[in-house]
Amino acid sequence: MENILAIMLSAIFINNLVLTKFLGLCPLFGVSKDTKSAMGMSLAVIFVMTLASASTWLIYTYMLTPLNIRFLQTISFILLIATLVQLIELIIRKHSPPLYRSLGIYLPLITTNCAIMGAVLLSIRGGYSFVEGIVFGISAGVGFGMVLLIMSGIRERLELSDTPKSLEGVPLAFITVGILSIIFVSFFGRIPL
Amino acid sequence: MSEKSYAHEFKKGVLKDNPVLCLLLGLCPALAVSTSIELALGMGAAVIFVLTASNLIISLLRGQIPVTVRIPSFIVVIATFVTVVDMTMLAFLPPLHRALGIYLPLIVVNCIVLGRAEVFASRNPPAISVVDGLGMGTGFTLALMLIGGIRELFGTGEIFFMGHTLLQVNIEPAMLMILPPGAFFVIGLLLGLINLLRDR
Numbered sequence: 001m002e003n004i005l006a007i008m009l010s011a012i013f014i015n016n017l018v019l020t021k022f023l024g025l026c027p028l029f030g031v032s033k034d035t036k037s038a039m040g041m042s043l044a045v046i047f048v049m050t051l052a053s054a055s056t057w058l059i060y061t062y063m064l065t066p067l068n069i070r071f072l073q074t075i076s077f078i079l080l081i082a083t084l085v086q087l088i089e090l091i092i093r094k095h096s097p098p099l100y101r102s103l104g105i106y107l108p109l110i111t112t113n114c115a116i117m118g119a120v121l122l123s124i125r126g127g128y129s130f131v132e133g134i135v136f137g138i139s140a141g142v143g144f145g146m147v148l149l150i151m152s153g154i155r156e157r158l159e160l161s162d163t164p165k166s167l168e169g170v171p172l173a174f175i176t177v178g179i180l181s182i183i184f185v186s187f188f189g190r191i192p193l
Numbered sequence: 194m195s196e197k198s199y200a201h202e203f204k205k206g207v208l209k210d211n212p213v214l215c216l217l218l219g220l221c222p223a224l225a226v227s228t229s230i231e232l233a234l235g236m237g238a239a240v241i242f243v244l245t246a247s248n249l250i251i252s253l254l255r256g257q258i259p260v261t262v263r264i265p266s267f268i269v270v271i272a273t274f275v276t277v278v279d280m281t282m283l284a285f286l287p288p289l290h291r292a293l294g295i296y297l298p299l300i301v302v303n304c305i306v307l308g309r310a311e312v313f314a315s316r317n318p319p320a321i322s323v324v325d326g327l328g329m330g331t332g333f334t335l336a337l338m339l340i341g342g343i344r345e346l347f348g349t350g351e352i353f354f355m356g357h358t359l360l361q362v363n364i365e366p367a368m369l370m371i372l373p374p375g376a377f378f379v380i381g382l383l384l385g386l387i388n389l390l391r392d393r
Contacts, residue, residue, distance in 0.1 A: 022225040026304065029217075060309050071280060074298045075272040082265060114221045114302040121295040166389035167381075170217065174381030191337040 004135050013138035014188055017115050018147045022121075023132050024115030028148060029173055038152035042145025046138060047111050048088065049119050053137030056120045057130055078119055085110050104128040104129070115144055150180065199324050206328025212305045213336035214387060219305040222296045223337055224376040230354050233341035235289045237334025239282070239297060241327065244306050246327035248314040255315050267310040268301070275300045305329060336345045344370045345377050 017023045024045070031041045046163045056077050064070050100143045110116060119140040154176055163172055167190045213339045219240075226236045247270050251258075258266045264327040279297055282290040290297065300306065308330055314322040345352050348370035369375050 007245060022221045022373065022376065023299075025220045071309070071390065075269065075278065076302055078268055078272050078301050079265070082268065088208050096234075114299050117302045118221075118295060118299055121298055125295065166392060167385040168388075171381045171385040173386065175299060178374045178377030178381060181377055182369070183319050185372050 003151060004132065008139040009130055009136050011136055012146065013171030016143045016147065016184050017119060017140050018144055019184040020188075021118060021179065023118040023142070024113055024144055027113055028151060028177070029156060029170060032111060032148055032151040032155055032173070035149065035152045038148045039145075042148050044107055045113070045115065045144055047117055048081075048085060049109075049132060049141040049144075050122050050137040051088070052084060052116055053123045053133045056080060056124065057128075057133045060124055061130075068185040074123070075165060078117060081120070083156055113138075128193075146182065149162075150176065195324060199321065202321055203328035203331075206325060206330070207332040207335065209320040211327075211332040211336055212329055213333055213340075214383065216309055219333060220301060220380075221304045222299065222372075223333070223340060224380060225295060225296050227337050227344060227376060227379075228348070228371050229345045230338050230341045230352060231383075232289075232292055233337035234250070234334065235286070236293060236296065237330070238295075239278045239339050240300060240303070240333050241330030242278055243271065243300050244309060244330075244333075245323055245326035246274045246277075247271045248309055248322040249307060249319055251310045251314040252317060252319040252322035258315070261321065263315065264307075267315075271300050271306050271310065285343040332340045340379055340383070344375050348375060364374060 011017075016026065018028055024164065027041055027045075031037045038127065058176065059076060059080060060070075060073065064073055083106055089100075092107075119137060122140075123136045126132075126136065142169055151173070157175070158172060167175070208211070210216055213223045222236055222240070226232050236312060240325065247267070250270050251267060254266075254270075275298060278300070279290075282293075282297065282392075309325060313325045317325070330355070346360065346362065347364070347367050350364055350366045352359045
């Protein structure tokens with residue numbers, strides 16, 4: 001139980017995917033312009049990340065390892081993620097149109113989202129068990145969503161403020177992320193894990 | 194294709210359409226492994242190889258791949274070359290392989306590689322696609338080395354390359370520049386500077 005808690009805290013705060021591992025920067029700048037789409041994207045990422053870590057763990061442990069073809073992990077994981085996203089899209093569209101309307105447009109973007117692939121690789125390299133892997137997937141997704149929501153809040157305010165012309169938009173967003181990142185980096189070593 | 198347009202395609206990738214600094218593609222690896230010039234060069238070399246090789250193969254197959262399954266096909270081609278780089282580096286340069294960590298397999302989801310496959314290689318003949326891959330890869334590498342150089346200089350006070358100290362300045366090293374926040378600040382200010390120069 002302690003272990004699970006440690007994985008959660010570490011994935012959300014100390015080793016936050018966006019702020020310390022630089023993963024998922026494209027959606028961070030792409031959909032952080034307003035809070036509503038940031039929320040949709042966050043939920044879609046948490047959902048896919050959890051399923052992806054569970055399914056890649058099964059493939060890695062019961063297929064790649066016994067057959068001694070671990071070197072195929074990059075190819076098999078990326079195909080698995082792409083298939084998974086398509087499958088989820090089909091299922092949600094059929095069974096829950098309201099959910100599809102809110103998550104649907106973000107799903108295709110997720111296939112090439114490096115946060116998903118990165119979280120999957122980190123979870124495999126961390127040597128987690130099945131349950132730990134799922135917890136890591138959920139927490140990493142929550143960490144990503146949290147930063148996305150914080151960013152969208154800050155950017156909505158920044159739109160209205162007077163900023164130097166050459167820094168408008170993406171450059172200023174980077175500097176904002178840098179300041180956020182200082183906060184998260186300072187968690188490092190503070191929480192004894 | 195005349196010689197001039199090959200040179201044009203190459204220069205386009207390095208300057209006007211620089212993937213990192215102008216198109217804002219491939220940011221994740223650009224920031225993650227740019228803590229030193231050496232690491233930046235290692236990552237750049239891997240990306241140049243993957244980009245050029247996948248551009249060549251995709252361009253050769255451009256009449257064969259059905260439009261509906263083109264993205265998965267591109268991903269398989271790219272993933273194959275990433276695996277080749279991954280295994281070669283593990284065999285010959287294990288320290289570099291360890292330092293690059295998960296960012297090496299993550300070249301698979303690098304938007305530059307898939308983007309060039311979709312926009313350029315699937316519509317153009319092989320020779321020019323190879324040049325495009327080399328140009329984009331070189332542009333990526335130079336941008337990475339620029340960010341890496343700035344971070345290394347301010348973060349450690351010197352630039353260290355292939356066993357030699359290239360440049361040394363007498364400043365108090367700012368640890369922050371080597372840590373993740375430094376990367377965000379450097380790229381933010383660089384992009385601001387580019388905007389400023391462009392407006393002039």
